[in-house]
Amino acid sequence: MLATKKTPLVAASTRSLSGTRPLVLIVMGVSGCGKSTLADAIAQRLGWNRLEGDELHPANNIAKMSKGIPLTDEDREPWLKDIAARIRSWLDKGECGVITCSSLKKSYRELLSHHMPAVCFIYLKGTKEQIYPRLSSRTGHFMPTTMLDSQFATLEEPEQDENMMELDVMASVPELTDAVVKQINDLPAA
Ligand SMILES: Nc1ncnc2c1ncn2[C@@H]1O[C@H](COP(=O)(O)OP(=O)(O)OP(=O)(O)O)[C@@H](O)[C@H]1O
Numbered sequence: 001m002l003a004t005k006k007t008p009l010v011a012a013s014t015r016s017l018s019g020t021r022p023l024v025l026i027v028m029g030v031s032g033c034g035k036s037t038l039a040d041a042i043a044q045r046l047g048w049n050r051l052e053g054d055e056l057h058p059a060n061n062i063a064k065m066s067k068g069i070p071l072t073d074e075d076r077e078p079w080l081k082d083i084a085a086r087i088r089s090w091l092d093k094g095e096c097g098v099i100t101c102s103s104l105k106k107s108y109r110e111l112l113s114h115h116m117p118a119v120c121f122i123y124l125k126g127t128k129e130q131i132y133p134r135l136s137s138r139t140g141h142f143m144p145t146t147m148l149d150s151q152f153a154t155l156e157e158p159e160q161d162e163n164m165m166e167l168d169v170m171a172s173v174p175e176l177t178d179a180v181v182k183q184i185n186d187l188p189a190a
Pocket residue numbers: 029030031032033034035036037038054100134135137138143169170171172173176
């Protein structure tokens with residue numbers, strides 16, 4: 001019997017997108033879930049702008065995380081506001097883009113998107129057991145593996161009332177990219 005290919009798309013609430021352009025995708029999830037890898041692939045496939053959220057952290061945040069100290073809401077606030085400003089700047093110019101940002105809490109996602117249908121979260125969903133090996137085998141990154149527990153403790157998974165696509169972290173990068181691009185291309189014209 002032929003094996004059926006399992007779609008990595010677990011859930012989607014794209015109704016509110018209704019083909020809107022410009023569109024900004026925020027690839028979210030805990031450290032090491034594969035945000036940067038997937039965001040690169042989507043941006044390359046669609047020819048969209050690409051922004052790496054980690055590059056916008058204030059130096060203090062990087063120093064804290066490097067020492068294994070989880071960020072607080074206060075630490076994340078200026079960082080999220082900076083990302084939100086960049087999203088608005090793209091949208092104001094009519095440009096589409098892909099951003100990586102852990103976006104762990106619902107309040108963070110509200111700060112980033114202001115409930116705008118033009119901002120959609122791509123959530124890479126996986127368990128600690130699935131993600132830990134990726135973090136431990138990665139080299140040259142500031143984030144220690146000991147931070148994974150606090151990342152999961154902080155995570156509030158996106159819900160159906162949010163503008164989001166939920167993907168299985170265990171799928172391959174091409175499968176994940178295909179799933180996102182298909183969802184976007186299938187949207188009815190604005
Ligand atoms: N779909 C995938 N399948 C297998 N390995 C993957 C997949 N996506 C990413 N990886 C690997 O997992 C590791 C973590 O990926 P990546 O750096 O993209 O995660 P991240 O969520 O951006 O991490 P951080 O938030 O800490 O920067 C990398 O070594 C990457 O090559």
